[in-house]
Amino acid sequence: MNQSMWALRLHERGGPERLAYEQAPRPYLGTGDALVRVHAASFTPTELTWEPTWVDHAGHDRRPVIPAHEVSGVVEALGYGAIGVAVGEAVYGLTDWHRDGAAAEYVAVEARNLASKPPSLSHVEAAAVPLAGLTAWQALFDHGGLVAGQEVLIHGAGGGVGVFAIQLARGAGAEVIGTGRAWAREVVGALDAARFIDVESERFEDVVGRVDLVFDLVGGEARERSWSVLKPGGVLVSVVEDPNESAQARRIDARGIFFVVEAYRGELVELAKRVEAGQLQPIVGEVLPLARGHDAFHRKHAGGIRGKAVLQVDDT
Ligand SMILES: NC(=O)c1ccc[n+]([C@@H]2O[C@H](COP(=O)([O-])OP(=O)(O)OC[C@H]3O[C@@H](n4cnc5c(N)ncnc54)[C@H](OP(=O)(O)O)[C@@H]3O)[C@@H](O)[C@H]2O)c1
Structure with a gap:
């Protein structure tokens, strides 16, 4: 051989x-x-x-x-x-x-x-x-505890992980707002997100009310500014950098979580089921x-x- x-x-x-x-x-x-x-x-x-x-x-x-x-x-x-x-x-x-x-x-x-x-x-x-689907799954459900009726803001929604996060959150009955550069409007819109925020022309704090969960795929300033759109007791999950809970976060009793994705066969099986059911499309x-x-x-x-x-x- x-x-x-x-x-x-x-x-x-x-x-x-x-x-x-x-x-x-x-x-x-x-x-x-x-x-x-x-x-x-x-x-x-x-x-x-x-x-x-x-x-x-x-x-x-x-x-x-x-x-x-x-x-x-x-x-x-x-x-x-x-x-x-x-x-x-x-x-x-x-x-x-x-x-x-x-x-x-x-x-x-x-x-x-x-x-x-x-x-x-x-x-x-x-x-x-695998990576994008598992990261989105673990951020929304394992770490973010997202449930039906909640509202989630996803930074970087048109990218590799973001497009899975939109679909999984919608599938779980959550309201989804996605941010991205102007080009991402089409892809985020096609995935049935409630709203798209073009970060090249709008500040998300000016248009988003208060959300239960922020999923950060961008880091830096976008992550730092996200505390201001969280409801009391809300969660900021980042896979880019540690969210360092600020004084603002402590005032509203919000939590910040950073994690590194793990490979779980059980979650790969769940992702595959959703693909086969027509609920998830790469x-x-x-x-x-x-x-x-x-x-x-x-x-x-x-x-x-x-x-x-x-x-x-x-x-x-
Ligand atoms: N910790 C972990 O386990 C883990 C797992 C997976 C991913 N990650 C990290 O998560 C991040 C995203 O991964 P990915 O695969 O989804 O990357 P990606 O495909 O590059 O997606 C990121 C998206 O964010 C957009 N973006 C850039 N700046 C923005 C801003 N200020 N506001 C809103 N959107 C913005 C990008 O647009 P442009 O393409 O126009 O720049 C891109 O569409 C990466 O940093 C990656 O390393 C970490």
Whole structure:
């Protein structure tokens, strides 16, 4: 068997300019791992700045590294103790940030981080779901405690995570207001958000009343200014930076939460059910072949891409 594969790798720390499309060794299977033949992979625009991209769980430098931790593909082999998926099964999931990702022909993934691919989705569509879908789910429900009848403000609503957050919040019976740059109006409107705020022409504090939950996908000033639109007892969930509860937050007894997304098979299964029920649709704004991964990272960084950018690895 050929023991090498095509992959996108970085040999030095840096941004997308360091990505090389080259031959790399196929991954070894560890205990509990599944070897997945990758059909499509996706990534988060900021992941090359995250420490786990560069070090293993023990903190050791693990360069050269393969990015992109969302995968859709077919299980090729199972390691000792891998359960819950079968050889030949089409799967999707989120791979460990401290290990090589899915911008390659093969990836070794803990089998518990995979679930059956939603059958109605292509591999390209399915690769757009795991990170964004799980992050939105965990922010709204696990951390934000969103329930029917509440109102949520989503900053960065037209991006990778935002488009899932809108759909999941609407599906749960919440009212949704989304912010974004002008280009995002169309995508947010098409997802049935109650309102879109164009941050290039409006200040959200001037048009939003008081909401139960703010989901921050932008950080910085937008996050800081968000305390003023929370109801007493409201929650500000950010996945960009720690919300540091301010004096204003304490006055209204609001809570700030930061978290890092976790791969849960149970939540991947729930996301797949909603896809199959027609309640959740991934938005793929850009598809490029693996060999052009460098361009995909650059273009997503430049901004203006609806939903996710996906790397197509194998279109069979
Ligand atoms: N902690 C975690 O576990 C976790 C998990 C997933 C994501 N994240 C982080 O969450 C953030 C969003 O991820 P993503 O994949 O959704 O990224 P994305 O696809 O780039 O989405 C972010 C969106 O926000 C828009 N935006 C930029 N500035 C804005 C502003 N001031 N007000 C409103 N919207 C603005 C962007 O528009 P343009 O494209 O025009 O710039 C883009 O549409 C990233 O920082 C990512 O690292 C963290």
